[in-house]
Amino acid sequence: MAPKKQAGPGAGQAAPRLRSTDIARLAGVSVSAVSLAINGRPGLSEATRKRILDVADELNWRPHRAASALKGASSDVVGIVIARPARTLGVEPFFAHFLSGLQSSLSGQGISTQLLIVEDTEAQTAVYRRWAAEHRVDGLVLLDLEVDDPRPQLVADLGIPAVTLGSHGNPMPLTSVWVDDHAAMVGILQYLSSLGHRHIGHVSGITSFQHTQRRLQAIQDVHTSLGTEVDSIPTDFSDAQGAEATRRLLGADPRCTAIVYDSDVMAIAGLGVATEMGVSVPSDVSLVSFDDSVLTTMAHPPVTALTRDTFALGTLTATELLRVMSDGPNDPQATQAPTPRLVVRGSTAAPPAERGPHADDALEGR
Amino acid sequence: MAPKKQAGPGAGQAAPRLRSTDIARLAGVSVSAVSLAINGRPGLSEATRKRILDVADELNWRPHRAASALKGASSDVVGIVIARPARTLGVEPFFAHFLSGLQSSLSGQGISTQLLIVEDTEAQTAVYRRWAAEHRVDGLVLLDLEVDDPRPQLVADLGIPAVTLGSHGNPMPLTSVWVDDHAAMVGILQYLSSLGHRHIGHVSGITSFQHTQRRLQAIQDVHTSLGTEVDSIPTDFSDAQGAEATRRLLGADPRCTAIVYDSDVMAIAGLGVATEMGVSVPSDVSLVSFDDSVLTTMAHPPVTALTRDTFALGTLTATELLRVMSDGPNDPQATQAPTPRLVVRGSTAAPPAERGPHADDALEGR
DNA sequence: CTGCGCTTCTAGAACGTATTAGTCTGCGGC
């Protein structure tokens, strides 16, 4: 009746912790029998099995996780360690979508995801070591791979099943899921080129990331074949730097006629800057985002973007991870996720007519 | 030299699992000494302590988590169970921000967050029971509280330290962090009323949620004092239903002059519908979002919204949870997070001149 | 009636650590 107040601090002995012996006693069997019943092992008559399970259910008893784990049971936990400023995580739709997809697949197996945000790559590797030593996780997902990233090799050495997202380099110590950023970037440039754009700005992401490198490589690779001149400005993926880069690109003379952004957040920031500077989109400058989300679709004008199912990317990663976890450390394999598809929206158009005697000059040399 | 191929499936015995006995042997002491050293307990000379720690560090050895846990150690894990369609999680900026804030505070204590997405509330309670029985988590965060939600009482009975977000009802079995939705909604209505709006639409969230209820209550409470007539349409928080509700509100006759949305995603969807229907914002209809994010700030026009620091809400929740976890099951307390602040942007203005005997008739039925 | 195989069940030894109750050494005080 009165609020549960009489219980002093820390005196909340709500549950008198059950053990398998209690269940055994109540069911009139041995602890071994309880173990067999709970784990669905053969060697028990249906009658006793049911009796045991009934008692266990009634008391809501489950084997103490730690004790099972001590006998080598899996922990049913998959770990993700992120080394980014925590505040930026919530801003990137990518991460939330990916995590949702990953978790939704893992949930089916009763596996939960353990998330830890750390300061830097050093702390990150320390966590991998710790988790490995403590047997805390059954598997790992590695994100934000950098060039010459030491983590895959470390994790492989530690013997933890793991999947990297976005890496397919050589050598490849871990199974990976990757997206063909190269082809995607080529697609964007081909599209812009076909509209008539030659002078293109590129607001790139963190250049030490592998996928950023692949995009930059693609730009170089099509330079001569398409005749595109691309100006890349590196950023840290933040909206602030995306806006700043846009300001620089739009202030330059001659000005590029199209800008490609490595993320949706930056594209939207850039769109804001253009509007603010009185540069009209798409008639003065075309904008393309390398990532799609509600941000780009609901912008004004809606932004032409590479779209992909990030949620599905998460589920695919989960599938691969589950495979690695059950197969053991086999030969690492690279699974390719579908290449993002270009969705043309209102932010792209042919470049403004060039200054010069003939308007059609722009199309010349096509 | 050759790729690690000769090792058959599952034969990757990379690490020959160290135990405390190994460390003891190498340091020339007993296992007890190792335990004392690792856990910083008194009873060892500084010399031997250092020797032991050096060996442990060298081999990257840590106590096997399960074994420690068996002796009653904490698991350093905080759990969150979500019962929502996984796909919607990534769309809501709220969740990602909150989780980032929560994790960033917990990381400081070396605590990680365990996330599980389930189908429905029933599965959710099952997970709470399971995690409790398995001693899997040290604490829980309960989100999306519903009216008469059985979960707080269940979790309290299970004896798991926990914090609920958004509940401050009576009785209150758990410590909670709550936001004054009532005051916030009153603020919105006062603002709209001061602009001259009387007939207002409200695209509400899931009505079984406690915070939705508090908002609806606020609407009723100011009905007479402000003279506002509010039309609430319940939705499931999805952009689709937000758009549909907007369509209904804008199609009604007489039409409301302002619409309040219970989330930013729905507000943006509604803005899209208005544009599509040729209803101009804010001259024909004003739009207010109950939640703020990059979505609302970058929309066109930017949407007037209640803004709050969701990241900070996460850190505040973490603080409370840590307190509960260390204090044990004390009297539950309700901590109030700052009330969201209304940020006026371009989506709100005075209502269009009323139809009447005057020249403004022209605008009628537009 | 003995012995064998099958099913059903159980005793007891792990698993790797933390802790309790020591043991052993050296040393100061009487």
Add this chain to the structure above:
DNA sequence: GCCGCAGACTAATACGTTCTAGAAGCGCAG
């Protein structure tokens, strides 16, 4: 010179399960 005591360290047990080896009961073939 012996007692007692503090400091440094260790042996052994407990934690709660799982698993191996084996016991008990029972039917049945020989």
